[in-house]
Amino acid sequence: MADLKLSETRDLTRIERIGAHSHIRGLGLDSALEPRAVSEGMVGQTSARKAAGIILQMIKEGRIAGRAVLIAGQPGTGKTAIAMGMAKSLGLETPFAMISASEIFSLEMSKTEALMQSFRKAIAVRIKEETEVIEGEVVEIQIDRPAVAGAALKTGKLTMKTTEMEGVYDLGAKMIESLGKEKVQSGDVIAIDKPSGKVTKLGRSFSRSRDYDAIGPQVRFVQCPGGELQKRKEIVHCVTLHEIDVINSRTQGFLALFTGDTGEIRAEVREQIDTKVAEWREEGKAEIVPGVLFIDEVHMLDIECFSFLNRALENEMAPILAVATNRGITTIRGTNYKSPHGIPIDLLDRLLIITTQPYTKDDIHKILDIRCQEEDVEIAEEAKALLTHIGVETSLRYAIHLITAAALACQKRKGKVVENEDITRVYNLFLDVKRSTQYLMEYQEQYMFSEASIVDGDEGGTSAKLP
């Protein structure tokens, strides 16, 4: 691995899915780090949000590497939402990796390897590279027709100009394909990255603005570039250490990033990458951007994982670690000892602890309101009040789940707005935790392996009485 493969990482795009937390766009704090009542999708939980905001400030000032935060609170009180809010406020370049502790226990790799990969997903390297580009307006693309159809690879010529010069370049099959993919035609201003051959369309030349009617309003018009056609340009791109690891350790590295089939990465590969990154840092070519690693359900980790975390936090490149749990005093996995949150005391001692509080009725109403907007569900005020009542009596998460189901029930009866009847219908169709427990108690003889003693589980919640 003489040279690290980096150009491939420039093409990585991050995909976001609509999900339980898609309405969270930040922590909803003002410039003095005071939480606004409802902002950026966040509601209530003011002291936890304020504490998270201070930690963010420390991260931005680079003063937190190696420290860790514990977000502790009852189920459904927004621990993940707060971690998500932190990530969103950090901006695009700061990496945020999120895992649930149970994901560590897989058959494909050791626990510590899985943790190590998560740590390296949360550390980015901002790399400055000089590259050679050909930038100008396309005058003509000429593709030669092969004498016998399909006999030879396509070749052709590309004529490009700046305001001062014109040049002709020979085209091979790969370049012809790239130009075709970008739908490049004469009059477009393009940039070609010489080492990789990547074509980027910058816009359409102003000289072609009279074609506007034929092309449509979405086209961006740009000036024809001046100066030389070939220039050296500095480009900056940000990749995580994990992405560099994977691309350099597998033949199918780039694809492995998408399939998630990364396997174990050899220690030597990581050492070589770390040495190279250290060299780049010394030469001023790269900077480390420590991000956030969020581990949910941290009580599911065992004693070996905890000691790994303790050690990993000492590393000078460590990201900030945020962990969350809804457990009180419980057994540390892999031992017979109990401790607060199931976390060993030595690690607990390193953590800044943020607690989340149960929501008030008003908070639940507002969160449900935001979720209805997020899911594009129109709901009558009365039905929203009923849903809030259900949220208070059962759990916020159960009430959130009912939104989509009620919207489907409404659609089925060809209604436009979700009404009380839709909420009642789905409330009767889907049980909340307490009603499900009651049901199991009543009909336990009909189930296999039933043990009545499990009923005092810790997820809590009571059934709502519908008016």
Ligand SMILES: Nc1ncnc2c1ncn2[C@@H]1O[C@H](COP(=O)(O)OP(=O)(O)OP(=O)(O)O)[C@@H](O)[C@H]1O
């Ligand atoms: N303060 C808040 N503002 C807006 N939405 C919130 C807030 N708190 C929670 N939510 C939403 O409520 C739902 C449940 O919250 P979340 O999953 O964050 O709880 P949790 O504390 O992580 O639960 P658990 O302990 O079960 O993992 C999510 O859809 C979340 O986005």
